[in-house]
């Protein structure tokens with residue numbers, strides 16, 4: 001690429017950023033002039049607008065692409081010259097799997113690659129982001145932490161530490177929580193903050209009201225940062241509830257980050273394993289277990305656990 005082409009690209013980008021309001025012209029707040037000096041332009045990643053933009057071209061060069069994650073592009077058949085175009089379309093519509101994406105020689109085409117990278121970014125964001133504090137405040141959830149002290153990186157590398165509450169957490173729970181309740185509800189970030197943000201507003205009231213309407217005591221709910229499922233044992237030991245319900249973010253899939261699980265156990269204690277637990281999984285709207293229904297189901301299971309005084313495999317064999 002020669003200097004003239006390069007300058008044309010830079011000029012076009014500057015013009016577009018100015019037009020979108022992301023950067024301002026020196027001495028003028030108006031829309032971008034026809035020619036902009038790229039020498040005076042300084043950039044930083046944070047000023048680039050995140051909204052989808054239409055393709056623009058400068059000097060015959062396309063410098064931008066439409067958002068590949070929009071449904072119309074995500075589900076666009078990309079197989080060249082298919083024998084049965086309607087068949088390809090029908091197949092694509094029948095599944096969320098990435099099919100009918102075509103290829104460029106032995107490789108993915110650019111559109112598929114960009115979609116894959118966009119979806120991967122959603123996954124990474126869900127995993128590395130913290131749950132919105134405003135949401136936790138809405139439900140008066142105080143926060144305690146597991147034994148993870150080195151952030152998400154350590155959380156990913158040390159699942160064992162995510163299964164134990166820190167000493168501080170134990171103290172706080174002892175101070176703030178009602179003990180010996182029938183049902184103890186906890187919320188954990190797990191592997192997806194987005195999952196908690198997508199479902200908590202709907203599921204929390206259903207569980208709380210369901211438990212209370214069944215005449216059961218609902219313990220003091222709280223939020224656990226850097227939580228793994230096994231942390232339920234510590235909660236059981238500290239609070240001595242009949243049933244612990246832990247709402248937790250599931251491992252996100254590509255572009256699918258809002259899926260939450262409710263893991264449950266009857267009188268969890270040190271040494272309990274997943275064989276002693278039950279899970280209502282894939283809780284999310286539009287395709288999963290709807291959070292309102294999920295909440296009602298969780299309450300039913302809690303009642304069943306109390307009735308049979310068991311959970312996990314023991315509950316299966318008892319009922």
Ligand code: B12
Pocket residue numbers: 159190191227228229230248249250251252259261274275277278279280281282
């Ligand atoms: C990762 C995973 C596993 C891993 C867990 C390893 C690990 N250390 O992370 C492995 C491969 C071991 C596994 C095994 C099983 N899994 Co699994 N697993 C998942 C997956 C993909 C993600 C779970 C997640 O994100 N958890 C949240 C994070 C934060 O939890 P964590 O503390 O890091 O990890 C714990 C949980 O993942 C838990 N767990 C994982 N699977 C299961 C299943 C049950 C029934 C229980 C109680 C707990 C449990 O084990 C981990 C260690 O405590 C989900 C899919 C989904 N949509 O949720 C399926 C899923 C939860 N698993 C499922 C099943 C059926 C099983 C098995 C029973 C399969 C089998 N027939 O052997 C076993 C049982 C596990 C056990 N220990 O007893 C089903 C549960 C369906 C249901 N409602 O009962 C799911 C929903 C997949 C599916 N759609 O079918 N699983």
